[in-house]
Amino acid sequence: MNTKLNVFVCQICGNEFQTKANHAKFCPNCRLQAQLERNKTHQHNALMGKTKTVGSEQTCPICGKNYILIKGSQKYCADCQKKQAIKSSVKSVSEYNKQNYERVVFHVPKGSKQKLREFANEQQMSLSAFVCKAIEIYAKEVKNNKN
Numbered sequence: 001m002n003t004k005l006n007v008f009v010c011q012i013c014g015n016e017f018q019t020k021a022n023h024a025k026f027c028p029n030c031r032l033q034a035q036l037e038r039n040k041t042h043q044h045n046a047l048m049g050k051t052k053t054v055g056s057e058q059t060c061p062i063c064g065k066n067y068i069l070i071k072g073s074q075k076y077c078a079d080c081q082k083k084q085a086i087k088s089s090v091k092s093v094s095e096y097n098k099q100n101y102e103r104v105v106f107h108v109p110k111g112s113k114q115k116l117r118e119f120a121n122e123q124q125m126s127l128s129a130f131v132c133k134a135i136e137i138y139a140k141e142v143k144n145n146k147n
């Protein structure tokens, strides 16, 4: 153990100070200040999400679960990431629909909307696709009956 005190000049305040360490740039006072500053910046960066490094553990802001960061761009846990991706694709689907489809509002007897939707789901169709298909089939039938 080296118990000899070395004298250094602090690079921040310029005061001489003594320490047992072999290398020291700052007096204990300034070192403490520098440490506090670093902590503050670190906390600030953590708040701003700048300290996200791949492989580090992050807390999902949606479900609060901890997850391991796989990509730098990853903001949520794998589950929520998936849900978010679906959400954004749904958004673009509705944009697509807006450009390519017209909206028809019609009324069905109370309680049958759910049944229609379930039936459509069984055919792996959306309610709209199912209604369009039903109309198409009905129109064909009417046409065939006329012939």
Ligand SMILES: [Zn+2]
Residues within 6 Å of the ligand: 010, 011, 012, 013, 014, 015, 026, 027, 028, 029, 030, 031
């Ligand atoms: Zn100092």
Ligand SMILES: [Zn+2]
Residues within 6 Å of the ligand: 060, 061, 062, 063, 064, 065, 076, 077, 078, 079, 080, 081
């Ligand atoms: Zn999550």
